[in-house]
Amino acid sequence: MSRRLGQLGTLAAGMVLGAAGMFVGLAQADRIAPSRPDVLVALGQRLDVEHRAVDLQLEKGDIAAAIESLEALRSGPWPSPADATGAAVALKHDAYGRLVRLRLDHPEVDPVPTDALLKMVDEGLGEDEVDANPFTARLWALRGELYETEGLDDEALEAYEKALEINATLLERELGGAP
Amino acid sequence: MRGDALRFACAMGVLLVGGCAKNAPRSEATMAPAAADAYAGDGAAEDASAPQRERHYASDLEGLQAEFDQLDADLASEGVVDGAPLGASTTTSAGASKADATGRCERICDLKVAICDVAERICGLAEAHEGEAKYAEACTRAESRCEQASDACDACE
Structure with a gap:
Protein backbone atom coordinates (compact mmCIF):
# COMPACT_ATOMS: atom_id res chain seq x y z
CA MET A 1 0.00 0.00 0.00
CA ALA A 33 -0.49 34.96 -25.04
CA PRO A 34 0.22 38.24 -23.26
CA SER A 35 -2.08 39.03 -20.38
CA ARG A 36 -2.77 42.41 -22.03
CA PRO A 37 -2.68 41.95 -25.83
CA ASP A 38 -4.14 45.44 -26.22
CA VAL A 39 -0.94 46.78 -24.63
CA LEU A 40 1.12 45.16 -27.37
CA VAL A 41 -1.14 46.66 -30.05
CA ALA A 42 -0.83 50.12 -28.49
CA LEU A 43 2.94 49.76 -28.21
CA GLY A 44 3.29 48.59 -31.82
CA GLN A 45 1.24 51.49 -33.13
CA ARG A 46 3.01 54.06 -30.99
CA LEU A 47 6.43 52.82 -32.05
CA ASP A 48 5.41 52.74 -35.69
CA VAL A 49 4.34 56.37 -35.49
CA GLU A 50 7.50 57.38 -33.63
CA HIS A 51 9.86 55.51 -35.96
CA ARG A 52 8.16 57.05 -38.97
CA ALA A 53 8.56 60.47 -37.42
CA VAL A 54 12.27 59.70 -36.94
CA ASP A 55 12.48 58.54 -40.58
CA LEU A 56 11.03 61.87 -41.62
CA GLN A 57 13.47 63.82 -39.44
CA LEU A 58 16.40 61.86 -40.88
CA GLU A 59 15.09 62.44 -44.40
CA LYS A 60 15.23 66.14 -43.63
CA GLY A 61 18.74 65.75 -42.20
CA ASP A 62 17.62 66.85 -38.75
CA ILE A 63 19.75 64.44 -36.70
CA ALA A 64 19.26 66.38 -33.47
CA ALA A 65 15.47 66.10 -33.74
CA ALA A 66 15.73 62.38 -34.55
CA ILE A 67 17.91 61.82 -31.48
CA GLU A 68 15.50 63.86 -29.37
CA SER A 69 12.55 61.78 -30.59
CA LEU A 70 14.35 58.53 -29.83
CA GLU A 71 15.38 59.83 -26.40
CA ALA A 72 11.71 60.62 -25.70
CA LEU A 73 10.86 57.10 -26.82
CA ARG A 74 13.59 55.70 -24.59
CA SER A 75 12.12 57.43 -21.55
CA GLY A 76 9.13 55.16 -21.97
CA PRO A 77 6.89 54.00 -20.52
CA TRP A 78 7.60 50.45 -21.69
CA PRO A 79 5.14 47.69 -20.87
CA SER A 80 6.36 44.69 -18.92
CA PRO A 81 6.97 41.42 -20.83
CA ALA A 82 4.26 39.88 -18.64
CA ASP A 83 1.74 42.26 -20.19
CA ALA A 84 2.99 42.27 -23.74
CA THR A 85 5.33 39.23 -24.20
CA GLY A 86 8.94 39.29 -25.34
CA ALA A 87 7.85 41.08 -28.53
CA ALA A 88 7.67 44.27 -26.47
CA VAL A 89 11.23 43.70 -25.25
CA ALA A 90 12.44 43.18 -28.82
CA LEU A 91 10.76 46.42 -29.90
CA LYS A 92 12.40 48.21 -27.00
CA HIS A 93 15.77 46.85 -28.10
CA ASP A 94 15.04 48.17 -31.59
CA ALA A 95 14.43 51.69 -30.30
CA TYR A 96 17.52 51.64 -28.07
CA GLY A 97 19.64 50.19 -30.87
CA ARG A 98 18.53 52.88 -33.28
CA LEU A 99 19.26 55.61 -30.75
CA VAL A 100 22.72 54.31 -29.85
CA ARG A 101 23.62 53.76 -33.53
CA LEU A 102 22.58 57.30 -34.35
CA ARG A 103 24.56 58.71 -31.43
CA LEU A 104 27.64 56.70 -32.44
CA ASP A 105 27.38 57.82 -36.06
CA HIS A 106 26.83 61.46 -35.12
CA PRO A 107 29.03 62.17 -32.09
CA GLU A 108 29.01 65.87 -32.99
CA VAL A 109 25.30 66.16 -32.17
CA ASP A 110 24.58 66.41 -28.46
CA PRO A 111 27.78 64.52 -27.49
CA VAL A 112 27.47 61.74 -24.92
CA PRO A 113 30.52 59.97 -23.44
CA THR A 114 31.05 56.30 -24.30
CA ASP A 115 30.46 55.10 -20.76
CA ALA A 116 27.07 56.83 -20.78
CA LEU A 117 26.23 55.09 -24.05
CA LEU A 118 27.25 51.79 -22.48
CA LYS A 119 24.88 52.48 -19.61
CA MET A 120 22.19 53.24 -22.16
CA VAL A 121 22.77 49.88 -23.86
CA ASP A 122 22.70 48.07 -20.51
CA GLU A 123 19.48 49.87 -19.61
CA GLY A 124 17.99 48.77 -22.93
CA LEU A 125 19.07 45.16 -22.57
CA GLY A 126 17.78 45.06 -18.99
CA GLU A 127 17.14 41.80 -17.24
CA ASP A 128 14.25 40.57 -19.37
CA GLU A 129 14.67 37.25 -21.11
CA VAL A 130 13.80 37.51 -24.77
CA ASP A 131 13.68 35.07 -27.64
CA ALA A 132 16.34 35.49 -30.35
CA ASN A 133 15.63 38.53 -32.54
CA PRO A 134 17.73 40.83 -34.73
CA PHE A 135 17.18 43.90 -32.54
CA THR A 136 18.66 42.29 -29.44
CA ALA A 137 21.56 41.02 -31.56
CA ARG A 138 22.21 44.55 -32.82
CA LEU A 139 22.18 45.92 -29.29
CA TRP A 140 24.76 43.32 -28.22
CA ALA A 141 26.94 44.20 -31.22
CA LEU A 142 26.69 47.88 -30.27
CA ARG A 143 27.75 46.97 -26.76
CA GLY A 144 30.80 45.27 -28.24
CA GLU A 145 31.58 48.33 -30.34
CA LEU A 146 31.40 50.58 -27.28
CA TYR A 147 33.60 48.28 -25.19
CA GLU A 148 36.10 48.19 -28.04
CA THR A 149 36.15 52.00 -28.11
CA GLU A 150 36.85 51.92 -24.38
CA GLY A 151 39.74 49.49 -24.96
CA LEU A 152 37.97 46.69 -23.11
CA ASP A 153 38.60 44.03 -25.73
CA ASP A 154 37.68 40.98 -23.64
CA GLU A 155 34.27 42.46 -22.89
CA ALA A 156 33.93 43.53 -26.52
CA LEU A 157 34.66 39.99 -27.72
CA GLU A 158 32.09 38.58 -25.32
CA ALA A 159 29.42 40.99 -26.56
CA TYR A 160 30.25 40.36 -30.22
CA GLU A 161 30.05 36.61 -29.67
CA LYS A 162 26.65 37.03 -28.04
CA ALA A 163 25.43 39.02 -31.06
CA LEU A 164 26.86 36.38 -33.39
CA GLU A 165 25.18 33.59 -31.45
CA ILE A 166 21.75 35.27 -31.67
CA ASN A 167 22.13 35.96 -35.39
CA ALA A 168 23.32 32.41 -36.02
CA THR A 169 20.24 31.09 -34.20
CA LEU A 170 18.01 33.28 -36.36
CA LEU A 171 19.75 32.07 -39.51
CA GLU A 172 19.35 28.44 -38.51
CA ARG A 173 15.65 29.08 -37.91
CA GLU A 174 15.28 30.63 -41.33
CA LEU A 175 17.03 27.65 -42.84
CA GLY A 176 14.73 25.31 -40.91
CA GLY A 177 17.40 23.60 -38.89
CA ALA A 178 16.83 24.95 -35.40
CA PRO A 179 14.09 25.23 -32.78
CA MET B 1 13.04 45.38 -41.52
CA ARG B 2 11.83 47.73 -38.77
CA GLY B 3 8.55 48.41 -40.51
CA ASP B 4 7.97 44.68 -40.94
CA ALA B 5 8.68 44.00 -37.30
CA LEU B 6 6.33 46.68 -36.14
CA ARG B 7 3.60 45.55 -38.48
CA PHE B 8 4.15 41.99 -37.27
CA ALA B 9 3.84 43.13 -33.66
CA CYS B 10 0.68 45.05 -34.40
CA ALA B 11 -0.81 42.19 -36.39
CA MET B 12 0.08 39.72 -33.66
CA GLY B 13 -1.44 41.96 -31.05
CA VAL B 14 -4.63 42.42 -33.09
CA LEU B 15 -4.94 38.64 -33.46
CA LEU B 16 -4.38 38.16 -29.76
CA VAL B 17 -6.97 40.80 -28.95
CA GLY B 18 -9.38 38.87 -31.14
CA GLY B 19 -8.51 35.62 -29.42
CA CYS B 20 -8.87 37.04 -25.95
CA ALA B 21 -12.11 38.76 -26.85
CA LYS B 22 -13.65 35.30 -27.22
CA ASN B 23 -12.81 34.51 -23.64
CA ALA B 24 -13.69 37.83 -22.13
CA PRO B 25 -15.82 39.89 -24.47
CA ARG B 26 -15.35 43.60 -24.09
CA SER B 27 -16.25 46.43 -26.38
CA GLU B 28 -13.49 48.49 -27.98
CA ALA B 29 -14.83 51.45 -26.09
CA THR B 30 -13.96 49.80 -22.81
CA MET B 31 -10.71 48.27 -24.04
CA ALA B 32 -9.07 51.40 -25.37
CA PRO B 33 -8.87 53.32 -22.08
CA ALA B 34 -7.73 50.13 -20.38
CA ALA B 35 -4.96 49.87 -22.94
CA ALA B 36 -3.95 53.43 -22.29
CA ASP B 37 -3.85 52.84 -18.53
CA ALA B 38 -1.89 49.64 -18.81
CA TYR B 39 0.39 51.16 -21.37
CA ALA B 40 1.30 53.86 -18.89
CA GLY B 41 2.40 50.94 -16.70
CA ASP B 42 5.01 51.68 -14.06
CA GLY B 43 5.63 55.10 -15.50
CA ALA B 44 2.07 56.37 -14.97
CA ALA B 45 2.83 58.12 -11.70
CA GLU B 46 6.11 59.40 -13.09
CA ASP B 47 4.36 60.92 -16.10
CA ALA B 48 1.97 62.88 -13.93
CA SER B 49 4.79 64.90 -12.44
CA ALA B 50 7.23 64.79 -15.35
CA PRO B 51 7.44 67.67 -17.79
CA GLN B 52 5.14 67.17 -20.75
CA ARG B 53 6.77 66.01 -23.95
CA GLU B 54 6.70 68.24 -26.95
CA ARG B 55 4.58 65.92 -29.06
CA HIS B 56 1.38 64.25 -27.91
CA TYR B 57 -0.37 61.33 -29.47
CA ALA B 58 -3.89 60.12 -28.92
CA SER B 59 -4.18 57.48 -26.24
CA ASP B 60 -6.78 55.40 -28.07
CA LEU B 61 -6.12 53.11 -31.00
CA GLU B 62 -8.41 54.93 -33.41
CA GLY B 63 -6.70 58.21 -32.65
CA LEU B 64 -3.29 56.64 -33.11
CA GLN B 65 -4.41 55.13 -36.42
CA ALA B 66 -5.56 58.57 -37.61
CA GLU B 67 -2.21 60.09 -36.63
CA PHE B 68 -0.41 57.21 -38.25
CA ASP B 69 -2.31 57.85 -41.50
CA GLN B 70 -1.45 61.53 -41.28
CA LEU B 71 2.26 60.71 -40.85
CA ASP B 72 1.96 58.32 -43.79
CA ALA B 73 0.65 61.18 -45.86
CA ASP B 74 3.52 63.38 -44.65
CA LEU B 75 6.03 60.70 -45.59
CA ALA B 76 4.43 60.25 -49.00
CA SER B 77 4.65 63.97 -49.62
CA GLU B 78 8.35 63.75 -48.74
CA GLY B 79 8.80 60.94 -51.25
CA VAL B 80 9.08 58.12 -48.70
CA VAL B 81 7.21 55.20 -50.23
CA ASP B 82 7.19 52.75 -47.30
CA GLY B 83 3.82 54.00 -46.13
CA ALA B 84 1.17 51.34 -46.68
CA PRO B 85 -1.51 51.76 -44.03
CA LEU B 86 -1.75 49.11 -41.33
CA GLY B 87 -4.04 46.27 -42.23
CA ALA B 88 -4.28 47.30 -45.86
CA SER B 89 -3.55 44.13 -47.78
CA THR B 90 -4.01 44.02 -51.51
CA THR B 91 -1.91 40.94 -52.23
CA THR B 92 -3.34 37.76 -53.75
CA SER B 93 -2.40 34.38 -52.26
CA ALA B 94 0.09 33.77 -55.10
CA GLY B 95 1.49 37.22 -54.60
CA ALA B 96 1.64 36.65 -50.87
CA SER B 97 3.65 33.44 -51.18
CA LYS B 98 6.07 35.15 -53.55
CA ALA B 99 6.33 37.99 -51.06
CA ASP B 100 6.96 35.45 -48.29
CA ALA B 101 9.83 33.91 -50.26
CA THR B 102 11.25 37.34 -51.01
CA GLY B 103 10.87 38.31 -47.37
CA ARG B 104 12.65 35.16 -46.26
CA CYS B 105 15.56 35.80 -48.61
CA GLU B 106 15.70 39.40 -47.46
CA ARG B 107 15.86 38.25 -43.84
CA ILE B 108 18.57 35.71 -44.63
CA CYS B 109 20.65 38.27 -46.49
CA ASP B 110 20.12 40.86 -43.71
CA LEU B 111 21.37 38.24 -41.25
CA LYS B 112 24.36 37.59 -43.49
CA VAL B 113 25.25 41.29 -43.36
CA ALA B 114 24.86 41.40 -39.57
CA ILE B 115 26.83 38.17 -39.04
CA CYS B 116 29.67 39.13 -41.38
CA ASP B 117 29.88 42.62 -39.86
CA VAL B 118 30.28 41.16 -36.37
CA ALA B 119 32.73 38.55 -37.73
CA GLU B 120 34.83 41.33 -39.20
CA ARG B 121 34.93 43.09 -35.84
CA ILE B 122 35.87 39.88 -34.01
CA CYS B 123 38.64 39.20 -36.48
CA GLY B 124 39.81 42.80 -36.10
CA LEU B 125 40.18 42.14 -32.38
CA ALA B 126 42.00 38.88 -33.17
CA GLU B 127 44.51 40.82 -35.28
CA ALA B 128 45.12 43.21 -32.40
CA HIS B 129 45.58 40.24 -30.06
CA GLU B 130 47.84 38.16 -32.28
CA GLY B 131 48.97 34.96 -30.58
CA GLU B 132 46.01 34.83 -28.20
CA ALA B 133 44.14 31.60 -28.84
CA LYS B 134 40.85 32.90 -27.46
CA TYR B 135 40.66 35.63 -30.07
CA ALA B 136 41.99 33.47 -32.91
CA GLU B 137 39.42 30.74 -32.21
CA ALA B 138 36.61 33.27 -31.99
CA CYS B 139 37.68 34.70 -35.35
CA THR B 140 37.71 31.24 -36.96
CA ARG B 141 34.21 30.49 -35.61
CA ALA B 142 32.92 33.87 -36.73
CA GLU B 143 34.39 33.50 -40.23
CA SER B 144 32.75 30.10 -40.53
CA ARG B 145 29.38 31.63 -39.52
CA CYS B 146 29.87 34.42 -42.06
CA GLU B 147 30.65 31.89 -44.80
CA GLN B 148 27.57 29.83 -43.91
CA ALA B 149 25.37 32.94 -43.98
CA SER B 150 26.87 34.10 -47.28
CA ASP B 151 26.20 30.69 -48.86
CA ALA B 152 22.60 30.77 -47.58
CA CYS B 153 22.08 34.27 -48.96
CA ASP B 154 23.64 33.40 -52.33
CA ALA B 155 21.54 30.25 -52.59
CA CYS B 156 18.35 32.16 -51.86
CA GLU B 157 16.32 33.12 -54.92
Whole structure:
Protein backbone atom coordinates (compact mmCIF):
# COMPACT_ATOMS: atom_id res chain seq x y z
CA MET A 1 0.00 0.00 0.00
CA SER A 2 2.68 2.48 1.05
CA ARG A 3 4.77 1.40 -1.96
CA ARG A 4 1.85 2.16 -4.27
CA LEU A 5 1.37 5.54 -2.62
CA GLY A 6 5.07 6.23 -3.13
CA GLN A 7 4.79 5.36 -6.84
CA LEU A 8 1.74 7.59 -7.20
CA GLY A 9 3.61 10.39 -5.43
CA THR A 10 6.54 10.01 -7.82
CA LEU A 11 4.15 10.03 -10.78
CA ALA A 12 2.36 13.14 -9.50
CA ALA A 13 5.65 14.91 -8.87
CA GLY A 14 6.77 14.01 -12.39
CA MET A 15 3.55 15.40 -13.84
CA VAL A 16 3.86 18.64 -11.90
CA LEU A 17 7.51 19.07 -12.90
CA GLY A 18 6.68 18.25 -16.53
CA ALA A 19 3.86 20.79 -16.58
CA ALA A 20 6.07 23.40 -14.98
CA GLY A 21 8.81 22.70 -17.51
CA MET A 22 6.34 22.98 -20.38
CA PHE A 23 5.00 26.28 -19.01
CA VAL A 24 8.50 27.72 -18.67
CA GLY A 25 9.37 26.51 -22.18
CA LEU A 26 6.24 28.03 -23.70
CA ALA A 27 6.79 31.27 -21.84
CA GLN A 28 10.41 31.50 -23.02
CA ALA A 29 9.33 30.79 -26.59
CA ASP A 30 6.64 33.48 -26.32
CA ARG A 31 3.95 30.92 -27.06
CA ILE A 32 1.83 32.11 -24.17
CA ALA A 33 -0.49 34.96 -25.04
CA PRO A 34 0.22 38.24 -23.26
CA SER A 35 -2.08 39.03 -20.38
CA ARG A 36 -2.77 42.41 -22.03
CA PRO A 37 -2.68 41.95 -25.83
CA ASP A 38 -4.14 45.44 -26.22
CA VAL A 39 -0.94 46.78 -24.63
CA LEU A 40 1.12 45.16 -27.37
CA VAL A 41 -1.14 46.66 -30.05
CA ALA A 42 -0.83 50.12 -28.49
CA LEU A 43 2.94 49.76 -28.21
CA GLY A 44 3.29 48.59 -31.82
CA GLN A 45 1.24 51.49 -33.13
CA ARG A 46 3.01 54.06 -30.99
CA LEU A 47 6.43 52.82 -32.05
CA ASP A 48 5.41 52.74 -35.69
CA VAL A 49 4.34 56.37 -35.49
CA GLU A 50 7.50 57.38 -33.63
CA HIS A 51 9.86 55.51 -35.96
CA ARG A 52 8.16 57.05 -38.97
CA ALA A 53 8.56 60.47 -37.42
CA VAL A 54 12.27 59.70 -36.94
CA ASP A 55 12.48 58.54 -40.58
CA LEU A 56 11.03 61.87 -41.62
CA GLN A 57 13.47 63.82 -39.44
CA LEU A 58 16.40 61.86 -40.88
CA GLU A 59 15.09 62.44 -44.40
CA LYS A 60 15.23 66.14 -43.63
CA GLY A 61 18.74 65.75 -42.20
CA ASP A 62 17.62 66.85 -38.75
CA ILE A 63 19.75 64.44 -36.70
CA ALA A 64 19.26 66.38 -33.47
CA ALA A 65 15.47 66.10 -33.74
CA ALA A 66 15.73 62.38 -34.55
CA ILE A 67 17.91 61.82 -31.48
CA GLU A 68 15.50 63.86 -29.37
CA SER A 69 12.55 61.78 -30.59
CA LEU A 70 14.35 58.53 -29.83
CA GLU A 71 15.38 59.83 -26.40
CA ALA A 72 11.71 60.62 -25.70
CA LEU A 73 10.86 57.10 -26.82
CA ARG A 74 13.59 55.70 -24.59
CA SER A 75 12.12 57.43 -21.55
CA GLY A 76 9.13 55.16 -21.97
CA PRO A 77 6.89 54.00 -20.52
CA TRP A 78 7.60 50.45 -21.69
CA PRO A 79 5.14 47.69 -20.87
CA SER A 80 6.36 44.69 -18.92
CA PRO A 81 6.97 41.42 -20.83
CA ALA A 82 4.26 39.88 -18.64
CA ASP A 83 1.74 42.26 -20.19
CA ALA A 84 2.99 42.27 -23.74
CA THR A 85 5.33 39.23 -24.20
CA GLY A 86 8.94 39.29 -25.34
CA ALA A 87 7.85 41.08 -28.53
CA ALA A 88 7.67 44.27 -26.47
CA VAL A 89 11.23 43.70 -25.25
CA ALA A 90 12.44 43.18 -28.82
CA LEU A 91 10.76 46.42 -29.90
CA LYS A 92 12.40 48.21 -27.00
CA HIS A 93 15.77 46.85 -28.10
CA ASP A 94 15.04 48.17 -31.59
CA ALA A 95 14.43 51.69 -30.30
CA TYR A 96 17.52 51.64 -28.07
CA GLY A 97 19.64 50.19 -30.87
CA ARG A 98 18.53 52.88 -33.28
CA LEU A 99 19.26 55.61 -30.75
CA VAL A 100 22.72 54.31 -29.85
CA ARG A 101 23.62 53.76 -33.53
CA LEU A 102 22.58 57.30 -34.35
CA ARG A 103 24.56 58.71 -31.43
CA LEU A 104 27.64 56.70 -32.44
CA ASP A 105 27.38 57.82 -36.06
CA HIS A 106 26.83 61.46 -35.12
CA PRO A 107 29.03 62.17 -32.09
CA GLU A 108 29.01 65.87 -32.99
CA VAL A 109 25.30 66.16 -32.17
CA ASP A 110 24.58 66.41 -28.46
CA PRO A 111 27.78 64.52 -27.49
CA VAL A 112 27.47 61.74 -24.92
CA PRO A 113 30.52 59.97 -23.44
CA THR A 114 31.05 56.30 -24.30
CA ASP A 115 30.46 55.10 -20.76
CA ALA A 116 27.07 56.83 -20.78
CA LEU A 117 26.23 55.09 -24.05
CA LEU A 118 27.25 51.79 -22.48
CA LYS A 119 24.88 52.48 -19.61
CA MET A 120 22.19 53.24 -22.16
CA VAL A 121 22.77 49.88 -23.86
CA ASP A 122 22.70 48.07 -20.51
CA GLU A 123 19.48 49.87 -19.61
CA GLY A 124 17.99 48.77 -22.93
CA LEU A 125 19.07 45.16 -22.57
CA GLY A 126 17.78 45.06 -18.99
CA GLU A 127 17.14 41.80 -17.24
CA ASP A 128 14.25 40.57 -19.37
CA GLU A 129 14.67 37.25 -21.11
CA VAL A 130 13.80 37.51 -24.77
CA ASP A 131 13.68 35.07 -27.64
CA ALA A 132 16.34 35.49 -30.35
CA ASN A 133 15.63 38.53 -32.54
CA PRO A 134 17.73 40.83 -34.73
CA PHE A 135 17.18 43.90 -32.54
CA THR A 136 18.66 42.29 -29.44
CA ALA A 137 21.56 41.02 -31.56
CA ARG A 138 22.21 44.55 -32.82
CA LEU A 139 22.18 45.92 -29.29
CA TRP A 140 24.76 43.32 -28.22
CA ALA A 141 26.94 44.20 -31.22
CA LEU A 142 26.69 47.88 -30.27
CA ARG A 143 27.75 46.97 -26.76
CA GLY A 144 30.80 45.27 -28.24
CA GLU A 145 31.58 48.33 -30.34
CA LEU A 146 31.40 50.58 -27.28
CA TYR A 147 33.60 48.28 -25.19
CA GLU A 148 36.10 48.19 -28.04
CA THR A 149 36.15 52.00 -28.11
CA GLU A 150 36.85 51.92 -24.38
CA GLY A 151 39.74 49.49 -24.96
CA LEU A 152 37.97 46.69 -23.11
CA ASP A 153 38.60 44.03 -25.73
CA ASP A 154 37.68 40.98 -23.64
CA GLU A 155 34.27 42.46 -22.89
CA ALA A 156 33.93 43.53 -26.52
CA LEU A 157 34.66 39.99 -27.72
CA GLU A 158 32.09 38.58 -25.32
CA ALA A 159 29.42 40.99 -26.56
CA TYR A 160 30.25 40.36 -30.22
CA GLU A 161 30.05 36.61 -29.67
CA LYS A 162 26.65 37.03 -28.04
CA ALA A 163 25.43 39.02 -31.06
CA LEU A 164 26.86 36.38 -33.39
CA GLU A 165 25.18 33.59 -31.45
CA ILE A 166 21.75 35.27 -31.67
CA ASN A 167 22.13 35.96 -35.39
CA ALA A 168 23.32 32.41 -36.02
CA THR A 169 20.24 31.09 -34.20
CA LEU A 170 18.01 33.28 -36.36
CA LEU A 171 19.75 32.07 -39.51
CA GLU A 172 19.35 28.44 -38.51
CA ARG A 173 15.65 29.08 -37.91
CA GLU A 174 15.28 30.63 -41.33
CA LEU A 175 17.03 27.65 -42.84
CA GLY A 176 14.73 25.31 -40.91
CA GLY A 177 17.40 23.60 -38.89
CA ALA A 178 16.83 24.95 -35.40
CA PRO A 179 14.09 25.23 -32.78
CA MET B 1 13.04 45.38 -41.52
CA ARG B 2 11.83 47.73 -38.77
CA GLY B 3 8.55 48.41 -40.51
CA ASP B 4 7.97 44.68 -40.94
CA ALA B 5 8.68 44.00 -37.30
CA LEU B 6 6.33 46.68 -36.14
CA ARG B 7 3.60 45.55 -38.48
CA PHE B 8 4.15 41.99 -37.27
CA ALA B 9 3.84 43.13 -33.66
CA CYS B 10 0.68 45.05 -34.40
CA ALA B 11 -0.81 42.19 -36.39
CA MET B 12 0.08 39.72 -33.66
CA GLY B 13 -1.44 41.96 -31.05
CA VAL B 14 -4.63 42.42 -33.09
CA LEU B 15 -4.94 38.64 -33.46
CA LEU B 16 -4.38 38.16 -29.76
CA VAL B 17 -6.97 40.80 -28.95
CA GLY B 18 -9.38 38.87 -31.14
CA GLY B 19 -8.51 35.62 -29.42
CA CYS B 20 -8.87 37.04 -25.95
CA ALA B 21 -12.11 38.76 -26.85
CA LYS B 22 -13.65 35.30 -27.22
CA ASN B 23 -12.81 34.51 -23.64
CA ALA B 24 -13.69 37.83 -22.13
CA PRO B 25 -15.82 39.89 -24.47
CA ARG B 26 -15.35 43.60 -24.09
CA SER B 27 -16.25 46.43 -26.38
CA GLU B 28 -13.49 48.49 -27.98
CA ALA B 29 -14.83 51.45 -26.09
CA THR B 30 -13.96 49.80 -22.81
CA MET B 31 -10.71 48.27 -24.04
CA ALA B 32 -9.07 51.40 -25.37
CA PRO B 33 -8.87 53.32 -22.08
CA ALA B 34 -7.73 50.13 -20.38
CA ALA B 35 -4.96 49.87 -22.94
CA ALA B 36 -3.95 53.43 -22.29
CA ASP B 37 -3.85 52.84 -18.53
CA ALA B 38 -1.89 49.64 -18.81
CA TYR B 39 0.39 51.16 -21.37
CA ALA B 40 1.30 53.86 -18.89
CA GLY B 41 2.40 50.94 -16.70
CA ASP B 42 5.01 51.68 -14.06
CA GLY B 43 5.63 55.10 -15.50
CA ALA B 44 2.07 56.37 -14.97
CA ALA B 45 2.83 58.12 -11.70
CA GLU B 46 6.11 59.40 -13.09
CA ASP B 47 4.36 60.92 -16.10
CA ALA B 48 1.97 62.88 -13.93
CA SER B 49 4.79 64.90 -12.44
CA ALA B 50 7.23 64.79 -15.35
CA PRO B 51 7.44 67.67 -17.79
CA GLN B 52 5.14 67.17 -20.75
CA ARG B 53 6.77 66.01 -23.95
CA GLU B 54 6.70 68.24 -26.95
CA ARG B 55 4.58 65.92 -29.06
CA HIS B 56 1.38 64.25 -27.91
CA TYR B 57 -0.37 61.33 -29.47
CA ALA B 58 -3.89 60.12 -28.92
CA SER B 59 -4.18 57.48 -26.24
CA ASP B 60 -6.78 55.40 -28.07
CA LEU B 61 -6.12 53.11 -31.00
CA GLU B 62 -8.41 54.93 -33.41
CA GLY B 63 -6.70 58.21 -32.65
CA LEU B 64 -3.29 56.64 -33.11
CA GLN B 65 -4.41 55.13 -36.42
CA ALA B 66 -5.56 58.57 -37.61
CA GLU B 67 -2.21 60.09 -36.63
CA PHE B 68 -0.41 57.21 -38.25
CA ASP B 69 -2.31 57.85 -41.50
CA GLN B 70 -1.45 61.53 -41.28
CA LEU B 71 2.26 60.71 -40.85
CA ASP B 72 1.96 58.32 -43.79
CA ALA B 73 0.65 61.18 -45.86
CA ASP B 74 3.52 63.38 -44.65
CA LEU B 75 6.03 60.70 -45.59
CA ALA B 76 4.43 60.25 -49.00
CA SER B 77 4.65 63.97 -49.62
CA GLU B 78 8.35 63.75 -48.74
CA GLY B 79 8.80 60.94 -51.25
CA VAL B 80 9.08 58.12 -48.70
CA VAL B 81 7.21 55.20 -50.23
CA ASP B 82 7.19 52.75 -47.30
CA GLY B 83 3.82 54.00 -46.13
CA ALA B 84 1.17 51.34 -46.68
CA PRO B 85 -1.51 51.76 -44.03
CA LEU B 86 -1.75 49.11 -41.33
CA GLY B 87 -4.04 46.27 -42.23
CA ALA B 88 -4.28 47.30 -45.86
CA SER B 89 -3.55 44.13 -47.78
CA THR B 90 -4.01 44.02 -51.51
CA THR B 91 -1.91 40.94 -52.23
CA THR B 92 -3.34 37.76 -53.75
CA SER B 93 -2.40 34.38 -52.26
CA ALA B 94 0.09 33.77 -55.10
CA GLY B 95 1.49 37.22 -54.60
CA ALA B 96 1.64 36.65 -50.87
CA SER B 97 3.65 33.44 -51.18
CA LYS B 98 6.07 35.15 -53.55
CA ALA B 99 6.33 37.99 -51.06
CA ASP B 100 6.96 35.45 -48.29
CA ALA B 101 9.83 33.91 -50.26
CA THR B 102 11.25 37.34 -51.01
CA GLY B 103 10.87 38.31 -47.37
CA ARG B 104 12.65 35.16 -46.26
CA CYS B 105 15.56 35.80 -48.61
CA GLU B 106 15.70 39.40 -47.46
CA ARG B 107 15.86 38.25 -43.84
CA ILE B 108 18.57 35.71 -44.63
CA CYS B 109 20.65 38.27 -46.49
CA ASP B 110 20.12 40.86 -43.71
CA LEU B 111 21.37 38.24 -41.25
CA LYS B 112 24.36 37.59 -43.49
CA VAL B 113 25.25 41.29 -43.36
CA ALA B 114 24.86 41.40 -39.57
CA ILE B 115 26.83 38.17 -39.04
CA CYS B 116 29.67 39.13 -41.38
CA ASP B 117 29.88 42.62 -39.86
CA VAL B 118 30.28 41.16 -36.37
CA ALA B 119 32.73 38.55 -37.73
CA GLU B 120 34.83 41.33 -39.20
CA ARG B 121 34.93 43.09 -35.84
CA ILE B 122 35.87 39.88 -34.01
CA CYS B 123 38.64 39.20 -36.48
CA GLY B 124 39.81 42.80 -36.10
CA LEU B 125 40.18 42.14 -32.38
CA ALA B 126 42.00 38.88 -33.17
CA GLU B 127 44.51 40.82 -35.28
CA ALA B 128 45.12 43.21 -32.40
CA HIS B 129 45.58 40.24 -30.06
CA GLU B 130 47.84 38.16 -32.28
CA GLY B 131 48.97 34.96 -30.58
CA GLU B 132 46.01 34.83 -28.20
CA ALA B 133 44.14 31.60 -28.84
CA LYS B 134 40.85 32.90 -27.46
CA TYR B 135 40.66 35.63 -30.07
CA ALA B 136 41.99 33.47 -32.91
CA GLU B 137 39.42 30.74 -32.21
CA ALA B 138 36.61 33.27 -31.99
CA CYS B 139 37.68 34.70 -35.35
CA THR B 140 37.71 31.24 -36.96
CA ARG B 141 34.21 30.49 -35.61
CA ALA B 142 32.92 33.87 -36.73
CA GLU B 143 34.39 33.50 -40.23
CA SER B 144 32.75 30.10 -40.53
CA ARG B 145 29.38 31.63 -39.52
CA CYS B 146 29.87 34.42 -42.06
CA GLU B 147 30.65 31.89 -44.80
CA GLN B 148 27.57 29.83 -43.91
CA ALA B 149 25.37 32.94 -43.98
CA SER B 150 26.87 34.10 -47.28
CA ASP B 151 26.20 30.69 -48.86
CA ALA B 152 22.60 30.77 -47.58
CA CYS B 153 22.08 34.27 -48.96
CA ASP B 154 23.64 33.40 -52.33
CA ALA B 155 21.54 30.25 -52.59
CA CYS B 156 18.35 32.16 -51.86
CA GLU B 157 16.32 33.12 -54.92
